[in-house]
Amino acid sequence: MIKAFKAVRASRAFAFLAALFVAAFGAAVVLLALDQQRVIEATSRLQEQTVPEIIRFQRLARNLEQLRQEGERIFAVSTHASRQQSVFVVTLIASHPSILEHPPAAHLARETEHFLGEVVRQASTDARRPAASYDEWQRIAARLGMLVDDVSVQGVNLANNDLNVVTSAMKLARYKLMTALLLVGVFLLVFMILVRRHLIYPLQQINLALSTLSAERPAPEFKPSTMLEIQVVEDSLREHHALLIQNDEARLGLEKLANKDGLTGLMNRRHFMQSAEVELQRAQRYRRPVTMAMADLDLFKRLNDTYGHAAGDAVLRAFAELVQDTLRQSDLVCRYGGEEFAFLFPEIGPAETEKLAERLRERCAAMQVPLPDGRSIMATVSIGLADASECPIEIALKHADEALYEAKRLGRNRVVQSDPHVPVIESEPDTHTGSLF
Amino acid sequence: MSRAALAFLLCCVLPAGTGSGALAADKPSLRVLVVENAPPMSFRDELGHLTGFSVEIARAICSEMRVNCVFDAVKQGELLPLMSQGKADIAAAGLLETPERRSRILFAGPYYRSISLWVARAGVSPGQAGVRVAVVGGSAQEAYGQKQGWPTVAVATHGELAAPLISGEAQAVLVPMITAINLQKNRAFRQLDLVTTVFQAPELSGDASFGISPYRPELQKEINAALVRIKRNGTYDRINSRFLPFRVS
Numbered sequence: 034m035i036k037a038f039k040a041v042r043a044s045r046a047f048a049f050l051a052a053l054f055v056a057a058f059g060a061a062v063v064l065l066a067l068d069q070q071r072v073i074e075a076t077s078r079l080q081e082q083t084v085p086e087i088i089r090f091q092r093l094a095r096n097l098e099q100l101r102q103e104g105e106r107i108f109a110v111s112t113h114a115s116r117q118q119s120v121f122v123v124t125l126i127a128s129h130p131s132i133l134e135h136p137p138a139a140h141l142a143r144e145t146e147h148f149l150g151e152v153v154r155q156a157s158t159d160a161r162r163p164a165a166s167y168d169e170w171q172r173i174a175a176r177l178g179m180l181v182d183d184v185s186v187q188g189v190n191l192a193n194n195d196l197n198v199v200t201s202a203m204k205l206a207r208y209k210l211m212t213a214l215l216l217v218g219v220f221l222l223v224f225m226i227l228v229r230r231h232l233i234y235p236l237q238q239i240n241l242a243l244s245t246l247s248a249e250r251p252a253p254e255f256k257p258s259t260m261l262e263i264q265v266v267e268d269s270l271r272e273h274h275a276l277l278i279q280n281d282e283a284r285l286g287l288e289k290l291a292n293k294d295g296l297t298g299l300m301n302r303r304h305f306m307q308s309a310e311v312e313l314q315r316a317q318r319y320r321r322p323v324t325m326a327m328a329d330l331d332l333f334k335r336l337n338d339t340y341g342h343a344a345g346d347a348v349l350r351a352f353a354e355l356v357q358d359t360l361r362q363s364d365l366v367c368r369y370g371g372e373e374f375a376f377l378f379p380e381i382g383p384a385e386t387e388k389l390a391e392r393l394r395e396r397c398a399a400m401q402v403p404l405p406d407g408r409s410i411m412a413t414v415s416i417g418l419a420d421a422s423e424c425p426i427e428i429a430l431k432h433a434d435e436a437l438y439e440a441k442r443l444g445r446n447r448v449v450q451s452d453p454h455v456p457v458i459e460s461e462p463d464t465h466t467g468s469l470f
Numbered sequence: 471m472s473r474a475a476l477a478f479l480l481c482c483v484l485p486a487g488t489g490s491g492a493l494a495a496d497k498p499s500l501r502v503l504v505v506e507n508a509p510p511m512s513f514r515d516e517l518g519h520l521t522g523f524s525v526e527i528a529r530a531i532c533s534e535m536r537v538n539c540v541f542d543a544v545k546q547g548e549l550l551p552l553m554s555q556g557k558a559d560i561a562a563a564g565l566l567e568t569p570e571r572r573s574r575i576l577f578a579g580p581y582y583r584s585i586s587l588w589v590a591r592a593g594v595s596p597g598q599a600g601v602r603v604a605v606v607g608g609s610a611q612e613a614y615g616q617k618q619g620w621p622t623v624a625v626a627t628h629g630e631l632a633a634p635l636i637s638g639e640a641q642a643v644l645v646p647m648i649t650a651i652n653l654q655k656n657r658a659f660r661q662l663d664l665v666t667t668v669f670q671a672p673e674l675s676g677d678a679s680f681g682i683s684p685y686r687p688e689l690q691k692e693i694n695a696a697l698v699r700i701k702r703n704g705t706y707d708r709i710n711s712r713f714l715p716f717r718v719s
Contacts, residue, residue: 088701092717099716114660121654121666122715125647128668130583130676131717 043232043260050227054220061213068206072199079195090188093135094181096126100145101177104170107149107156108163116153123149141180145173235263242270248281294368296346297353302375305367306426309377312365313426316379324386325421325429326376327437328393331413331445333372344404345372348412351402359393375430383420383450390416390448398446413446420451499538500689501558502528506543508606508628509652510713511564514543523648523713527581527697528562528680530705534696545626547608549681550574556685560693564646564678566610576684579694580677581706582718586611586669587650589635590642591662596620596669604631604640611644614674628652632659644669646678648714 103119103126110116126132127142148170156163235258242253252274255267292304300308309325316323330336330352337345349372356366356374369375378386394414401409417436421429436451443449504512504525512522520541532539539560544552549561554574564584567577594601597618605612607624615622623640625631628649634640636658645653650666653659669675682689700706701719710717 084702085698089719092707092719096716103715114657117660118654122651124666124668125585125587125651126716128585129647129716129718130585131719 040259040261040264043262046227046231046260047224050220050224054216054224057216057220058213061209061216064209065206065213068202068209071202072206075195075198075202079192079199083191083195086191087188089131090184090191093131093138094184094188096129096132097138097142097177097181097184100126100142101174101181104145104149104174104177107152108167108170113153113157116156120146120149120153135184138180138184141173141176145177148173231258231260231263235260235267239263239266239270246270246274246277248274248277297349297368299353299356299374300365300367302367302369305365305369305375305377308365309375310426312377312379313421313429316422321380321422322382323421324378324381324383324418325426325433326378326386326390326416326418327369327430327433328374328376328390328414328416329437329441330372331415331441333412336410336412340404340410344402344410347404348402348410351400352397352412352414355396355400356393359396360389364389375433377421382422383418386418387448387450390418394446394448415440415445416448418448418450499540500532500535500560502532502539502541502560502562503549503552503558504528504541504543504561505546505549505563506627507630508546508563508649511628511648512543512562513629523582523709523718524562524564524680526709526712527700527706528560530700530709531680531693531696534699535692545608546606546628547624547626549608553681553683556683559683559686559689561681563681564648565681566646566674566676566678568610568613568673570613571610571681574684576682576687576690578680578682578690579697580679581697582678584675584678584718585647586671586674587645587647588642588667588669589645589650589653589664592665594642596642596644601642602634602640604634604643606631606645606649609646610674611646614671615644632656635659635662635664644674648718651715 100123103123106119107116110119123142123146127139127146132142133139148166152163152166152170155166235255238255242255246253252271253267258264258267292300294301313323315321330348333345333348336348349368352374353368360366360376361378363379365377365379367375376390378389381389394416397412397414401411403409415437417433417438417440419429419432419436421432424432432451436449439451440447440449504520504522507513508522508524510522511524512520515521520543525541528539528541541562542558546563549563549565550571552558553561560578561575564582565571565577566584571577588596590601596603597620602621602623603615604623604625605615606628607626612622612624623634625634628645629652631643631645631649632653635643643653680693682693697706706719707717710719
């Protein structure tokens with residue numbers, strides 16, 4: 034329940050992250066846009082207001098310079114008319130609004146006008162006077178020159194303010210841009226880490242689990258995932274594993290059913306032949322002793338006829354139990370057909386097998402099979418043995434069958450060893466026992 | 471071969487030439503009025519071409535606006551009636567903005583700043599009894615003198631202003647500063663040994679602007695933009711240096 038509460042949909046989680054990023058990046062962009070706006074305002078102010086102001090200062094400087102030139106002309110020329118002309122221009126400049134609106138310039142221009150006016154007035158009466166006033170004029174001219182410089186610099190400095198605003202805005206914008214880029218970088222990193230941790234790694238684990246998924250292995254284990262989609266896949270995988278086990282069990286069940294004899298629960302002939310072949314090959318490869326045997330319940334047809342088929346079946350079941358009880362775990366046994374049984378005894382030769390077979394025969398002879406009506410019946414078994422360590426399974430079976438035939442012939446209820454020196458009659462069918470009844 | 475090439479070139483060039491001509495003809499010309507005989511603002515040079523500070527500024531503005539301008543020189547007194555009747559589009563003269571003018575025509579942004587001067591013998595002051603003041607007919611100075619009730623002697627053009635003083639018909643002259651610059655060049659006038667004083671009247675100093683026809687209000691914005699451009703690109707200052715001894719903006 035807690036796990037379910039904690040789990041989130043990957044799509045929602047990543048959509049939330051993306052929204053967070055868009056909000057943060059959007060805020061950075063807005064801040065950048067504000068700086069850009071400041072730059073635009075400063076540059077348009079520079080264009081609309083400052084540049085005309087700079088031009089105005091340049092024109093003022095030009096007029097001040099003109100004042101100085103007119104003054105020089107007054108001292109340079111000798112005619113009164115020229116001097117008057119210059120003084121007239123000086124008067125106009127000194128009275129012009131462009132000069133008047135700048136107090137230091139207006140003050141100096143007025144002073145220049147008075148001085149030059151006086152010089153010209155005196156010159157009209159005494160031609161030598163201008164030369165006497167020239168030193169003083171030099172001082173005024175120097176002041177005019179400096180004012181020209183000041184005004185020029187003042188004009189240019191007007192641009193500096195706007196440029197400083199632009200520069201600081203651009204610097205700020207650069208920091209913001211770097212922050213925004215850093216933000217993008219960090220986000221991408223976090224995004225990649227989260228994708229790696231919550232999507233890629235779980236998917237890799239799922240892939241690994243899928244590639245090794247089998248009924249033999251335990252169910253895949255996953256660390257609890259926070260992503261619902263991953264959880265769903267992991268759960269499906271676990272379900273799939275459970276299904277695999279179920280299928281395997283079903284398969285095994287079916288296999289058992291297919292390999293067993295329905296009445297006795299022993300192996301059926303087909304399965305015996307497969308298993309015995311494998312075992313025989315193994316023994317022959319390692320040169321281990323191995324013995325085949327054929328057994329047949331004596332006079333079984335008569336038993337069936339006397340007591341009925343149900344009694345016959347009961348005897349067969351009882352004999353099968355006895356066999357399983359008497360033989361070793363490693364011995365293979367099957368119901369070969371009817372009341373006939375085949376055996377394979379690994380790791381023991383005919384001599385030891387004979388003891389084992391003898392014990393089986395004895396216990397069979399001592400066995401009492403109870404019938405539903407309260408009576409009980411007895412049965413004996415004849416067993417033929419053959420060494421299988423050096424011949425194919427068919428031959429070994431044939432030898433064992435021949436030995437069984439011999440046992441029957443010698444009076445039943447006995448164990449007979451196949452004589453290895455008697456050649457096998459290839460043409461004879463292996464169902465001799467059937468002809469006994 | 472070369473003849474064929476020439477024919478081909480002609481075929482290519484001729485339609486283009488006539489096309490551009492048609493385009494120029496399609497673009498309506500502006501009729502610009504300038505004041506006759508008002509050096510250095512507007513006058514005819516030795517070849518008879520109209521020139522001067524106002525004329526060249528007007529030409530530069532027309533060029534900036536990419537329009538053809540046709541110039542006509544008229545007397546100062548004819549400017550306002552012609553403009554208010556819509557017979558011209560632009561009055562390229564330094565007009566001070568007075569309420570009377572404002573009611574009849576539109577004004578562009580200022581293209582220079584002017585002052586008015588009182589030029590008279592020493593001791594002759596404005597409004598003094600028996601002093602006749604020479605003015606240009608139709609000028610703001612004439613309107614001012616009449617408003618003050620001064621006896622005035624009106625002349626038709628700025629170039630004729632010296633005459634009434636030289637003849638003794640007038641004892642003083644009230645003129646815009648640029649006209650006074652020209653007066654100073656008149657030797658006979660200079661010999662009168664007159665004193666120049668800046669006339670302190672708010673309505674006779676300040677911004678001087680081109681007049682715009684009241685029927686062409688759309689021109690105002692274009693002319694102002696062109697004026698700003700020529701003040702920035704140096705055209706204005708070059709014209710200023712060409713005609714006037716100092717910066718008048």
